[in-house]
Amino acid sequence: MPIILRFPIAITLLLLTLANFGQKPEPVLHIQKTDQAITVDGILNETVWQQAEKAKDFFISTPIDTAFAKSKTEVMLTYDDKNLYIAAVCYDEIPGEYIVQSLKRDFSYPRTDAFSVIFNPSNDKTNGFSFAVSPKGVQREGSIENGGDFGVTTAWDNLWYSAVSQAEGKWLVEISIPFNSLRFAEGSKEWSINFTRNDLKRNESSAWAAVPRNFNIATLNYCGKLIWDKPLEKPKKYVAIIPYASGGLSKDYAAATEPKPIVNAGVDAKIAISSSLQLDLTVNPDFSQVEVDRQQTNLSRFSLFFPERRNFFIENGDLFANFGFSQIRPFFSRKIGLKDGGTIPILGGARLSGKVGDNWRVGAMTMQTDGGTAGLGQNFSVAALQRQLGASSNIGVIGVNRSSVENREFDKSAFNRLLGVDYNFASADRNHRGKVFFHKSFTFDKPADSYAHASWYTFSTPSFRAMWNHEYVGKNYNAAVGFVPRIERYNPQLFTIERHGFWRLEPLLRYNFYPKKSANLIYHGPSVYMDRYMDNAYALTDNQVRYGYEVQFKNTSNLIAYYNQWYTKLFFDTDVSFTGDSAIASGGYSYTNLALSYISNLRKPFNWEADLTVGEYYSGHRTNAKLDLNYRWQPWGTFGLSYNYNSIDMPHLDKTVDISLIGATAEMSFTKAVFFTTFFQYNTQANNFNINSRLQWRYRPLSDLYLVYSENYVASNLIAKNRALVVKFIYWFQ
Numbered sequence: 106m107p108i109i110l111r112f113p114i115a116i117t118l119l120l121l122t123l124a125n126f127g128q129k130p131e132p133v134l135h136i137q138k139t140d141q142a143i144t145v146d147g148i149l150n151e152t153v154w155q156q157a158e159k160a161k162d163f164f165i166s167t168p169i170d171t172a173f174a175k176s177k178t179e180v181m182l183t184y185d186d187k188n189l190y191i192a193a194v195c196y197d198e199i200p201g202e203y204i205v206q207s208l209k210r211d212f213s214y215p216r217t218d219a220f221s222v223i224f225n226p227s228n229d230k231t232n233g234f235s236f237a238v239s240p241k242g243v244q245r246e247g248s249i250e251n252g253g254d255f256g257v258t259t260a261w262d263n264l265w266y267s268a269v270s271q272a273e274g275k276w277l278v279e280i281s282i283p284f285n286s287l288r289f290a291e292g293s294k295e296w297s298i299n300f301t302r303n304d305l306k307r308n309e310s311s312a313w314a315a316v317p318r319n320f321n322i323a324t325l326n327y328c329g330k331l332i333w334d335k336p337l338e339k340p341k342k343y344v345a346i347i348p349y350a351s352g353g354l355s356k357d358y359a360a361a362t363e364p365k366p367i368v369n370a371g372v373d374a375k376i377a378i379s380s381s382l383q384l385d386l387t388v389n390p391d392f393s394q395v396e397v398d399r400q401q402t403n404l405s406r407f408s409l410f411f412p413e414r415r416n417f418f419i420e421n422g423d424l425f426a427n428f429g430f431s432q433i434r435p436f437f438s439r440k441i442g443l444k445d446g447g448t449i450p451i452l453g454g455a456r457l458s459g460k461v462g463d464n465w466r467v468g469a470m471t472m473q474t475d476g477g478t479a480g481l482g483q484n485f486s487v488a489a490l491q492r493q494l495g496a497s498s499n500i501g502v503i504g505v506n507r508s509s510v511e512n513r514e515f516d517k518s519a520f521n522r523l524l525g526v527d528y529n530f531a532s533a534d535r536n537h538r539g540k541v542f543f544h545k546s547f548t549f550d551k552p553a554d555s556y557a558h559a560s561w562y563t564f565s566t567p568s569f570r571a572m573w574n575h576e577y578v579g580k581n582y583n584a585a586v587g588f589v590p591r592i593e594r595y596n597p598q599l600f601t602i603e604r605h606g607f608w609r610l611e612p613l614l615r616y617n618f619y620p621k622k623s624a625n626l627i628y629h630g631p632s633v634y635m636d637r638y639m640d641n642a643y644a645l646t647d648n649q650v651r652y653g654y655e656v657q658f659k660n661t662s663n664l665i666a667y668y669n670q671w672y673t674k675l676f677f678d679t680d681v682s683f684t685g686d687s688a689i690a691s692g693g694y695s696y697t698n699l700a701l702s703y704i705s706n707l708r709k710p711f712n713w714e715a716d717l718t719v720g721e722y723y724s725g726h727r728t729n730a731k732l733d734l735n736y737r738w739q740p741w742g743t744f745g746l747s748y749n750y751n752s753i754d755m756p757h758l759d760k761t762v763d764i765s766l767i768g769a770t771a772e773m774s775f776t777k778a779v780f781f782t783t784f785f786q787y788n789t790q791a792n793n794f795n796i797n798s799r800l801q802w803r804y805r806p807l808s809d810l811y812l813v814y815s816e817n818y819v820a821s822n823l824i825a826k827n828r829a830l831v832v833k834f835i836y837w838f839q
Contacts, residue, residue, distance in 0.1 A: 129315040132329035134160045134298070139183045143190050145281045147242075147270035154192050157181035160300055160329070164315035166322050168627045168659055170567065174311035176304040178220070182331070187341075189287070193220050193278040195240075195302060203240040203276075204305040204708055205740045208774030210803070211245050211259040214322075216707055218305050220278050223249065223323055225297035226289035227381070227460055230325045230497040230531070232423070233297070234263075234287060240276045241740050242269035243777060250423035252497060252531060253324040254538070260419040264345075264806050264839060285343035288381045288459055292336040297328035305708050308659065319567045326497055326535040343377035346838040347807075351391055353831035358824070367831055373417065382459035382467075387417055390451050391833070392442075413438050421458035424468035424489045428503045428527050428542070433557055433578060434588040435523050435544050436505050441472050441485045441586075450475040452482075464493040473510070481519070482510040485586055497531035507586050521585035522547040538563050546583045554579035554606060554641075557589075567617065568630075574611035580604050580641070591638075596677050597688070603676075607646065608639040617655075629656040645693075648672040660706045667700040673723070681723050682753045682762045683790060689724055689757065696721030710737045725755035742773040765789045778803045787820055794818040807837040 139153045159181055163174040177196040184190060197203075203218045214221065214237060221237035233249040235257045244267055247257035266281040289296070300313040301322050314329040316322050353367040371389035378384055392415045413422065418438040425436045442451045454472035461467055468489040476482040484507070491501040502525070509519035525544030531537065539562035546555045559576040578592055581604065594603050615632035631654050638647040650670040657663050672695050675681075678688040698720025705712045716731040734746045749766040770784040783798035800812040816828040 129164065132160065132314055133332060134158055134180075134182065134329060135332045135334065136182045136184060137334045139185055139190075143183075143185075143279075143281070145190075145266050145268050145279050147268035147277050147279045149192050149194070149277050149279060153183050154181050157183055157192075160313045163300070163302060163311040163313050165309055165311050166301075166316045167310045167318045168308065170315065170318040174302070174309060176302060176307055176309055176311060178300070178302045178311070178313075180222075180300045180313065184284075186338075187283060189282045189284060191222050191236075191278070191280040191282070193280075193300070194275055195220055195278065195304075196275045197304070197306070198274050199306045201306055202739070205239050205241050205243070206737060207742050207772060208241060208243055208740050208777045209772060209780050210243060210777075211247070212239060212243055214245065214257070214303060215310075216305075217303065219245070219303045221245075221301045221303075222280070223253075223299040223301065223325070223328065224287065225249075225325045225328055226287060226293060227463065228295065228297050229464075229493050229499075230297070230328075231493070231499060232421075232466075233323075233325050235323055236265060236267075236280060236282060238267045238269055238278055238280065240269060240271070241777075242267065243740075248419070248421075248423075249323050249325060251427060252326060252535065253321050256321045257323050258419065258422075260413075260416060262416060262807060264837070266806075284337075284340040284380075285377060288383070289337065290460065290463065291339040291380050294333055294336050296331040296333075297325060298331040299328040308661065308708070317567055319565050319570070320535060324535060326531070326533065339380050340377075343375070343383075344839070345375040347373040347375070347835060348838075349373075349391060349833060349835045351831055351833035353813075353829060355827065355829035357827050359826050367829070378457070379459070382457070382461060383421075385417065385456040385458075386453075387451070387455075388453045390415075390417055390442075390454075392448075411439065417454075417456075421466075421468060424458055424466060424491065424501075425470065425487050425503065428489070428501065428525055429544065429557075429587070430540075430542075430559055430561070430574075430576065432589065432591055433544075433559060433576060433584075435503060435525050435584050436487050436586055437588040440588075442474060466491040466493075476510075481516070484508045484510055484515070487586070494530075496533050497535065498529060500526065500528045502526050505584070505586050518549045520549065521583060523584055523587070536565055538565070544582070544584070546581075546585075548583055552581035555581040555583065557582045563613075568619065569617075570613070570615040572611070572613040574609070576607075576609035576611075578606055580606035582606070594676060597679065598677055606641045608641075608643065610637045610639075611635065625658055625660075627657045627659055630654070645672065646674045661704075661708055662706050663702075663704040665702045667702075669698050669700065669720075671696050671698070671721075675723075682725075682755050682758060683764065684758065684762055687755075687758060689755065694723045696723060698722070698727070710739070711735070712737075722753060723755070725753065725758075727754070728752040740774065742771065744772075745770040763789070789820055792820045793826075794820045794823065805837075809833075809835045811835075 135158050141151055141153050143151050159179050161179045163178050165172050165174050179194045181192045206212045206217045217239050219237045219239050221235055223233055223235050225233035231252055235247050235249055237245040245259060246263055246265065247259040248261040249257055263286045264283060265286055268279050270277045302311050310322055312322055314327050316324055316327040350370045354364050355367055356364045369391045371391055374386040376384040429435050442449050452473045452475050456470040458468040471486040474483045486506045489501060489503045491499050493499050505523040507521045509516040523544060523546045525542060527540060527542040529540050541560045543558045544556060557578045561574045563572040578589060582592065591607060592604055594605060596603050613634045617628040617630040619628045620626050634651040636649040640646055652668045653665060655665045672693060674693045675691045677691050680688045698718055700718040702716045704714045712735050714733040718729040730750045732748045736744045747768040751764040753762040767787040768784060773781040780801045785796050787794045795817045796815065798814045802810045804810060811833040813831045817826040818824060819826060
């Protein structure tokens with residue numbers, strides 16, 4: 106182990122000598138209060154807009170990051186007692202139609218012409234907000250977590266207003282954001298802010314505060330300063346009451362039951378404790394309008410991860426969800442109210458989250474489920490505390506508890522608890538980022554080896570990236586309200602689940618060449634990646650070494666080739682062909698394959714993605730082909746067809762095993778308030794064919810009427826399993 110521990114230190118010292126990108130000067134914008142009434146109509150005829158200081162001279166972020174933007178943009182800000190106002194002039198001298206996905210809210214920013222404003226009111230470079238509009242006036246808002254490394258989380262919804270108008274050679278934006286829709290400290294004098302513009306006709310993404318092309322455009326370390334003319338006052342108390350009512354019918358054909366009525370009602374509430382701290386309450390929440398999970402083909406021996414889609418768990422969700430790593434999550438909100446693809450009624454819950462002072466974030470949540478036929482009721486509680494350290498780093502502590510409840514009393518022997526501490530660090534330019542954590546679980550029997558720890562470090566410039574990661578999970582580490590799929594192995598001979606601890610090492614090296622005179626290429630370059638698992642005695646159990654080469658074209662198309670070397674140790678005789686009755690012997694297997702991936706020009710109305718993997722598979726061979734076809738009928742909708750095909754040929758089988766997952770989607774936007782989404786999935790591995798359709802009418806801001814239809818069939822013979830039709834009405838009082 107001393108060699109393993111010395112390796113990341115040596116890599117760190119080496120990479121510190123390679124940094125070569127200097128930050129451009131931080132721009133500053135001053136904002137003045139106005140007593141003029143502003144009509145949000147996109148016309149910009151109020152005199153305050155002519156008098157306001159302008160943010161302009163945007164820098165290109167992609168495809169290059171060393172020049173001023175060719176697509177000129179000017180932004181002005183002002184405010185009054187209730188609202189913050191933003192106006193933008195987006196110049197566009199290139200003739201032709203704007204590229205717009207659809208009229209549906211929360212569009213994909215990289216695939217749509219758009220203007221956005223990014224706020225980081227606390228200046229912590231960690232959490233913020235994004236508000237964007239397209240040339241067709243479609244809104245997109247979201248929260249920013251982890252400093253913006255992974256972009257914007259559009260599941261977050263809030264109340265704001267915007268309007269867009271078209272003029273010769275430009276389009277105009279006007280935005281009004283109520284102060285009580287933002288989270289900021291009373292007495293604020295300075296915010297971090299950025300403005301971004303996506304011009305797909307020119308294929309140019311730009312920002313007021315320059316963002317290097319190796320970072321997401323929403324990265325909070327690359328923001329300018331917004332200077333207020335006087336300290337901000339505390340906004341008026343914010344209270345939102347959100348009742349809902351739903352009804353419908355469902356029928357279980359497999360159980361041969363009569364149609365069952367669905368009647369439900371509940372209420373959510375959002376209460377501003379302060380300008381930066383919010384209390385969320387829910388009674389009998391219902392998530393029937395949430396889009397169901399898209400199915401995946403699983404050829405691994407472990408569970409797949411599906412993201413949280415339920416809005417109650419989204420805002421400030423990173424306070425709880427970002428502890429640990431992607432495969433070592435101490436808290437995973439989908440463990441509340443969901444089990445084995447079904448739902449468990451949630452009786453109610455409360456959540457307090459936000460900022461306290463300049464350097465502290467707090468979060469506390471408790472949820473109570475109804476056991477019913479699923480067993481005992483469960484109480485889920487989690488608390489988190491995060492302290493800002495320096496400009497971009499923080500340390501956090503999390504506690505998670507799950508207790509069984511029977512007859513309104515806790516079962517003292519049926520509980521699972523976890524305590525953990527995470528340290529996240531980043532340099533001011535975000536070229537250096539990393540994390541270390543230590544977590545320990547507690548159960549009634551107090552087993553040994555019930556902890557997990559890990560470290561991660563990455564160094565990134567536009568040309569070079571290096572990463573190191575180590576993970577250790579003890580055999581008895583038990584995150585019952587988390588997600589740690591690797592620790593459990595199914596023994597098909599004894600029909601039992603066995604627990605095994607593991608080590609993981611995960612280094613990466615990548616280099617990009619940027620040809621200066623190429624008419625077609627942005628960059629190209631090689632990479633090497635390793636994903637290595639060992640048991641507690643450091644004996645190898647799984648290993649992947651991937652050699653890759655990527656080419657990024659200026660027209661947004663992308664080509665990647667991989668050569669993979671695999672080693673997998675099977676601890677039991679295992680059916681890796683998924684035929685159900687044919688297993689290969691336990692032992693170690695080494696095999697290789699080749700993979701090719703291509704993404705076409707995403708700006709075209711018709712675009713496509715294709716992946717092909719061929720080569721060895723344990724003792725046999727496997728071919729995997731994926732194809733996604735997409736057509737954009739702008740601005741009314743997008744249509745997609747996907748096909749994932751696996752062909753597995755094993756020596757002991759009489760014939761080749763074919764596994765298919767076919768999907769078709771349609772997203773229609775009849776207006777900016779009426780949307781229809783439907784998709785079909787045909788899955789031979791799960792032997793299921795399902796249909797899910799959703800009609801949404803946003804009849805007023807954040808208030809919706811949903812009509813949702815779903816049904817499932819046996820894929821092999823199309824015999825119906827179940828059907829359901831639900832109507833749900835949501836009203837937002839604020």
